Amino acid sequence: MRTIYSKADEDAFRLRMHDHLSALPTNPETAALHVEQGTLDYGVFFTHRMEGGQHHVLYDPKQISGIDVRHFLGIYVATTEGELLDRVREAFYAADSEAYRSIIRIVLDEIDRTQDGPGVVGHVLALMTAEHAGATA
Numbered sequence: 001m002r003t004i005y006s007k008a009d010e011d012a013f014r015l016r017m018h019d020h021l022s023a024l025p026t027n028p029e030t031a032a033l034h035v036e037q038g039t040l041d042y043g044v045f046f047t048h049r050m051e052g053g054q055h056h057v058l059y060d061p062k063q064i065s066g067i068d069v070r071h072f073l074g075i076y077v078a079t080t081e082g083e084l085l086d087r088v089r090e091a092f093y094a095a096d097s098e099a100y101r102s103i104i105r106i107v108l109d110e111i112d113r114t115q116d117g118p119g120v121v122g123h124v125l126a127l128m129t130a131e132h133a134g135a136t137a
Helices: 007-022 066-074 083-094 098-114 117-136
Strands: 031-037 046-051 054-059
Touching: 007 046, 007 066, 031 066, 031 098, 046 066, 054 066, 066 083, 066 098, 083 098, 083 117, 098 117
Parallel strands: 031 054
Antiparallel strands: 046 054
């Protein structure tokens, strides 16, 4: 369940993060991105820091989804989370139905929660394979 904030709260946060991310040095290279979930104060949807040339983001899933954080950050900087997570993110943007985007949103949030991309994707594929086998049997 996501907490609903006023438009003013969202706008204020967006402006703070815009100022923070706009001040980052311009780098034509794609930088590594690490995303985690955590509990943050009211109105702090996510935090961002640079460490060793990598972007580290902590977001509060009660306030914002992982895909929304990635989208917002992607406006300012080019990032990669590795082949698997980049493909999941690309699949979200290529999805032609809200139902499919909802599934991908859940998968990304679970990856962020567990920090186990291959395990989560493997589990989802196993569930889909079992469902498909049951449907064709």
